[in-house]
Amino acid sequence: MSLLKNAPAVRPGLRAMLDTLREATAFEWVAAGLTWLAIGGLSMLLSLSIAIEHEENRFNDDALRLRQSLEQHLKTTEQVLLGLADIVNGNRHSPESRFTGYASETAKRYEFVYIMGYQPLVRDEERPAFEAAQSARIKGFSIRDYQHSNGKDWHSRLQWSHAPRRARYLPWISAEPSLPVSATHVLGIDLLNDSLVGSSIQRAIASTATEITPSFELADGTPGMAFVRAIYRTTPPGNSSLIRSEEAIGALTLVVRTSKLLGAEALPDDLDVTLERNEGAAGHFQPILLHLPPRAAPSPVERLLFPQLSVTLPVASAIFPYQLKLGTQLGFRILPTPTLLLCLLLGALPSMMVLLMLGMRRRARLHHEHASERLHRERENAMVTLQAISDAVITFDTQRIVQYLNPTAARLLSIKPETARGRPLQELLQLRYEFARQAMADPFLECLQRRTVVELAENSYLIRPSGDKLLIEGTVSPLFDRSGSLQGAVLTFRDTAPVRRRMLEALEASEDRLRLHEKELARVARINSMGEMTSGIAHEINQPLSAIMSYCQASLSLLEDDDPDLEMIRQAIQSAVSQAERAGKIVLRLRDFVSKRNQDCAPVDVNHAVLNALTLTEHEVLDSEIHLEYRPEPNLPLAYADSIHLEQVVLNLIRNAIDAMQSVRPWGRLIVETSYFADRIRISVSDNGPGIPDATLERIFEPFFSTKQKGMGLGLTICQTIIESIGGQLTARNKTGGGAEFIVELPPLDARTFVQQAGVESS
16 A cells, blocks of 8 residues: 555656656666766767777878888988099099088088098008198098997097008098087098998998998987998999909998988877888898887876887888888877767767666556555455365466465475475375275376366375375366466365264275285285295205215115125215205295296386385384385386285385394384386385395395395295396395395386287286
8 A cells, every 4th residue: 555655646748757857766877877988988989999090090191201201311312422423433633622512512401411421442551641641631640440349439539549450441531511529539440440330331342332331329429320332443343342342442421310311300209210120131231220219108008098000111212221110109199178078978868868768667667566566465365265265275387386385285284385385296295095006197287188177086195294194185176367378277185084984994994905915915925935946946956966866876886895884884875865854845845835826917006016015014114113215206107017016026125124224223214216217117125224245245136045044035036036027127236325225127018018028928
């Protein structure tokens, strides 16, 4: 009633929407917020992908523009060198005037040009005169060497030394425009034999091509490099490198600022630039000529969230064996603030829709709860009716899962209603039939299949969890829904204890049948004992007969002697008489087991046969204080056997187990179980007694072998014969935890089994 009173009315329009927002729960607000973040995040991802694509295009454009600038500067450098070569070749005696003007004009026009000059080759015999001539122009001039350590410069004044005698020298004497004052001390260095640039100059002289020196540090601390081209006495020079080396008279040197040659000053701050050696370039070139890191370093967060772009471009220049490698790290700069705000606004409308939908769903759920409460009241009325009646009522579905049971059913079955619901019906109800000689159809399955009311048999009873019997009568009725589909069934039954007085005569008759049944079992035991003794008697009689033959033959041999030993002959004959008496006693033991009745085989419900045997031993189990556990397998196939003989086997195995557990009294535990495994019906009888000694386990089924002091040794042999006569098998084993277990395996009844057994009986 409280839910009905507080139920909100459905109000259409804007007012309903406002009420829904006002009544929204914390969960609904959280869901709307998550929707907002999700859609806003997707919008940001889309914007980010567009921005990344734009940045990739910009990055590629910058890379192409940088390569184009580098290639143009390299072409200019080569043209400058060719111009210098023309000046020197045109006026070798005094090229200084034209050379100086050309160098000054070139340095003004191209800012990447640092200095240039023409350095003559000096032979050893020309060195004194050359140094004297240059000393007039450069005070203290001499040809010198520089001892390079780890640095790539000539800045240290302590590492200079006078050059030793060599065949040829290439001293630095010319630099246009003029060198800075801080760099004039390098004048006079022997470039041809310098450890840093000497190999490049030697290759230029030998190849006639323009060569590039390794990178070195200029006077202002910036990186630089030199382009070198040889000048020869004749034009063109000789074809071999030796001839060209002899014809060389000097070399042109053009020193450039590497960063300005690249044009890196106009690049974005986030660009990483590297000039690295081509994979196909000769090994004497530097792996990395120049590396310019980005002027604006990215943050660790940007490195984590944003991708990094990189590209490697070859440089189209025959004199430049390096390639251009560019990289950049994208960051927050690619997403401006207006774009972020727009992405967040895009998620507002869907999140509001989610909030309204959740609110409407909550209102619908409340209305559903009100309808459920009305249905609950109607159901309560029906429940009161079911609880008030004296009959037990149990409902179950088509899978025979218990859905409901009233208090009367719970009381009769001694179970709690809350633990019974949802369990299989066969776990709560163990329906049995007293002394049923034939298999009985399952009334629950029959009701579900035929969809009609099924009456329980008159001899039906239930076994409570405590082990007590509960004689019942009742019906199983099908249960349908509105459309006529089968939903399950209803079992109604009542305890027949109040009317037991009217059934006293029937119970006495049942006891008479029980006693007659027990006598029949005893007679069958004698029948089977005789059959087994017949098969085993040969072994027992064979021993005394063999002994009699041996004694008689010995007596005949003694009589043939000239002086026979009569005392020994008498003892041999007396022993033969004793063995004859022993054989006679064995034969007399068969007399009590003689019978005229054969097996009467028919389809048998194994569970019923086992239950009948348990009924006959019920008092023995109780007197021995043994805990009995019977675990029947439902829906067990039928077997083709004599029910009396099968009960006699189970009865013998149960009594053997009871005798074995006398040593553990009162803690004996007897487990009787039926199952269906590997196309065989199995009956298992196990105990927790001392078990079977390993030495006698293999002889347990031999005739006249017994572990009991007064046993005849025929019980288990007879049981094995009965089981094997119907195509089964009886085995024994010791359990891991202690005790023995006997297992009977029978073939299920089918057409082949029926024909085989019928043929055996007819023969």
